[in-house]
Amino acid sequence: DDVEKGEYAHFMLKEIHEQPSVVRRIVSNYFDNGKSRIDEKILNDIKDSDRIYILAAGTSMHAGLIGKNLFERLDNIPVEVHIASEFAYQKPLLSKKPFFILVSQSGETADLRACLVNIKEMNFPILTVTNVPTSTLAREAKYFLELFAGPEIAVASTKAYVAQVAVLALIAYELSNKDFDIREELTKVALSIENFLSCQNMLDVTRYLLTHRNCFFIGRGLDYYTGLEAALKLKEISYIQTEGFAAGELKHGTIALIEEGTPVIAIISDPKISHNTRSNLNEVIARGARTIRIVTSEVAEAGDEVIVDAVHPLLTPMVMVVPTQLLSYYAALERSFDIDKPRNLAKSVTVE
């Protein structure tokens, strides 16, 4: 174990630091002399469909939510994201020509396997996006795309999530009119993460903030989805009760939970709605919350605590998630919990 962890105390920290190289590996594996290696048949099947259904669980479901946004914004294709365990037994009303994307780090999650059997019976095309080419989901679906994240050992997923967003972005890009160069933009993502990891100290932020038994992440648009993933990560390894909220929704009920010192972490990357999220922050500050702003250089204002270099707006989730991963890591470290193997959790859940 120690040999594989190298200079890092935990696999999770190592895997967080591997993210820039994972992004670069995806770029080099998915392009050949500038030409995409994504099978045309996949793209044609998607173009032939009238709706994409993304099915996944846990962290992979959060990557799916980002994927939805990308397909809708870049390609004008309507997308539904479903929790695998719900879809398998409570099938929604499907469109006439659905295309299914099953997103899974392990490719073995039982809830997704149940979906796969179900969809195959209906004869609809399935693409699996997974980290393990030999996995059941990779083998049994019509199409398969690899994440190239390398083995992920820590139960809490980090680099596989970033890889999932990257691969979904590549598919969405290939279907679009390509008015930017995604290779260049992903390279900037790798640089932004690298730069952040080399100069930000999230330990101080964590100490300042996480003295409570609960915590909230707020954000709008893509930042909301990042907040959902950030909340899952924090609760699964630090056992702090954490929820991610759409920033504007907090006032419709959950703000009742804010009391003196309650931590609220805002994720802000979109200049169009930065102002709105900041005013939501003021609402919770007025009720005693202790706040932290995780922002991009594009929207940064004096006093913002955590700043990451801005990247292409649609790829922002890949960089915004990184400070939240470190926050979770240090929160668990400070509490002396088993970071790589949190209680009650399994890396791959093979029962329904």
Ligand code: G6P
């Ligand atoms: C387990 C893991 C999570 C993961 C989820 C889905 O619950 O603990 O980290 O997100 O399964 O796993 P998958 O391999 O399908 O992405």
